[in-house]
Amino acid sequence: MPATVVAKGASTSEESTQARPGRTWCRHHYKTSSSYSPRFAFHAMNTNPHFVPTPASIPPSDVVYRLGYDPQLGPANHHPLNPVAFLLRAAQIYPDKLAIAHPNVPRPVHYSYATWAQRIQNLAYALIRAGIKPGDRVAVIAPNSPMIAEAHHGILAARAIITPVNTRLKPLEVAYILEHSGASLLLIDHEYTQLVEGTKVPMIVSHDTGGVDDPYEEFLSLGRQFSSEKGWEGLDAERDEDAGAVLCYTSGTTGRPKGVLTTYRGSYLGAVANAYEARITKDSTYLWVLPMFHAAGWTFPWANVFAFATQITLRTVNYSHIWQHLLHSNVTHYCGAPTVQIGIVNEPGAKQPPQPVTAIIAGAAPTPHVIGELEKIGINPVHVYGLTCTYGPFTRNYDQPFWKSLSLQDRSKLIARQGHAFATADEVRVVHQPQEGKDPNVLVDVPRDGKTIGEIVTRGNIVMKEYFRDPEATRVAFQGGYFRSGDLAVMYPDGTVAIMDRSKDIIISGGENASSLAIEQELATHPHVLEVSVVARQHHKWGERPMAFVTLHPQHQSRWAGKHPEFATDLKRHARERLPGFACPEWVKVVPELPKTSTGKILKTDLRKIAAKL
The missing domain is CATH 3.40.50.12780 (ANL, N-terminal domain)
Known part of the structure; x- marks a missing residue:
């Protein structure tokens, strides 16, 4: 026990x-x-x-x-x-106000x-x-x-x-x-x-x-x-x-x-x-759809109290319950990944709430379709970007007056950008990635042309202190005096950033981060797998899902000859026993060999191109 x-x-x-x-x-x-x-x-x-x-x-x-x-331990002005x-x-000013409700x-x-x-x-x-x-x-x-x-x-x-x-x-x-x-x-x-x-x-x-x-x-x-x-x-x-x-x-x-x-x-x-x-x-009601365990709820456990708001907690993402509260509990705000937004707009009981509602979206860029569906039912999408290392969101795409004259398609492309830094954050920069022979501590900004790809870096008030008990990872993350996000992006002339790729090969599925290497390590324990590489592939519901490319051990190739779908089922079963659901591969493709560089490194860029065509 x-x-x-x-x-x-x-x-x-x-x-x-x-x-x-x-x-x-x-x-x-x-x-x-x-x-x-x-x-x-x-x-x-x-x-x-x-x-x-x-x-x-x-x-x-x-x-x-x-x-x-x-008071003897510090100055009066601090x-x-x-x-x-x-x-x-909040308890001093609004002692009788409803702080938190736990229905359902x-x-x-x-x-x-x-x-x-x-x-x-x-x-x-x-x-x-x-x-x-x-x-x-x-x-x-x-x-x-x-x-x-x-x-x-x-x-x-x-x-x-x-x-x-x-x-x-x-x-x-x-x-x-x-x-x-x-x-x-x-x-x-x-x-x-x-x-x-x-x-x-x-x-x-x-x-x-x-x-x-x-x-x-x-x-x-x-x-x-x-x-x-x-x-x-x-x-x-x-x-x-x-x-x-x-x-x-x-x-x-x-x-x-x-x-x-x-x-x-x-x-x-x-x-x-x-x-x-x-x-x-203080007039807001926040519905807890985002798990509070996820990056400490993006600091919203404290943000809501700072604002004297009322919070409603839901144990599960139940779309019927979500709509019950959107329609009848005066809910004004909630956070959720694009996959959650898809579930909300497609719920049979979805209709325009009687009060304005703001949906804070992160985890992946919302598609024009999702943005349009939210707007149709009176929900205002606010796209933010961040990482656990930045307390959750630290940038937002701020709407501009001229957006009102744009079509939904054009407006959605702008909303999908990661935008500018928060008020209490330092600026967000996009810098050239370190090159061999160059000092990694010298950061050089990419041109603001919306084309040149670099890495998002930031520093300031809402950047982590360190990786716990990992000084080497901390040192690498803070090279150049900035936090290196590992996310590859471009910078536009107006100063907004837009992510193009993820250098760390993180797969974001339903708002959850899945390490491709961690998935590969577990899939490689299958006795019939020789080599495996995992990349992200777009998914209509979850945003992204893992796709595994596998080569089989020579001694087991004959067993699965003409039975690759059966092998895929077996490998998925193997994965479910070892990985959380969001990290299990949605697709498995058996290939004769994996594309590699001259030094033997697997070319994931080639695999992503293959996955994008499927």
Whole structure:
């Protein structure tokens, strides 16, 4: 059995359950006399209007929204940037506003900003009680739900590093991430415990109920007890804004996931930029379609709180549920890859929502068809670009006045560009790739002709701190004092960039990054495979899918003679046992030999040309 931190029942002090002015609190009923009423959410989100937060979730009447900080340790004209401040500000200004709702589950929950802030405070104390120290890594394996949303704030409030793990990975990949990150504790949703069978990392299991008997809720209750009602001031503020805050793992060309370490400062400024660029305000409702484990939800867990917005979490990408909320829950914003947009516009119940909706699109450039279909039903597409190493998006294609006079086809070509850098980012550049005999630290911009291909580089506030425990990869990534994206692009006269290819051979399928080398390594374990090379091939739904070109071992060629389709089926089965679904090859082509250079390197450029013609 996996190691587990067991939270026994906990009582809450009388003081902690006192009502704040203007509210009546008790164990069986909750009501508010403020001017804000979340009743619209109860009906539209199918949320139980009689839901009662656990007693430990109820803040005291004299709550102070201020982290502990010694003013002697810094000048009066400076404070370290920390996204936890967004939560404290929101709870202070809009305590009764609906912060987060979790409908479409057997036991729906909803929390006001005051209640949610108390829960996050409890989580921070619970982590400290469990032995978590500043800089420790706390892993989270969960779908979009209150727990992972709370973790993005509570783990940072404990001055630890959140390590969100992709729920679509295989157990071996999850085990590697837990080991490489050195995770001290794991918060895990009950549906994903099979991913960590045999782990020695202590874990807290959430049954996603919000009820007092849920192990996660018991963990929070113990945190409240442990706090002795010291409140937020009993939690030390992180004094170093450049300290690690988030550790996300992303597939790379080495075949092993790389740990991308980002900071409090970058998370703060990335969140501010995303709220501004997406035009999220206190009147916005954000629907969680993008997984929060993906590059920490592109900083939107903090961006929405910065803007005082309401968040709705969905455990799965269910298009019926998405449209339920687009039509009836006043949803104004969501993020998603082009493949998600395709599913949304093709849902039978799709029609124009009663309010304006903005779709933030990344992962691949949206096609003119998708852009047109979104616009037809009143959804405004905003195309952004970024990587895990840049906190998610750091560029946006800003619409221009003259676009209105263009045809959809011409306008879509412009929308599909990656655009200009965000307000809190430094400029995005396209530079010539390093050449043999040239100093790789000297960066030379390509001409702004829309034709000359170079590599996208950037630096500044929303670039990662480092690759965790990999100084050599960090050094290479920052050659020339800029982050080298590995994405090949052109620069247009107006300063916009447009990606043309990916030098790292990353395949982006449904918004997920798949390493071609990692796929090749697994396919090569099939006993009948001699050589294999994998490239991206366009897919009508997923944007891209892997295509494998294979040569067979001579001793097995006769077995599959005239039966290449059967071999393809067998290799795909082999892949599904070893790779996440988005990394499994969609197509397999058996070839007599692979094209190679004189030095024996496989020419993937030739394979891409073949795939493009199929």
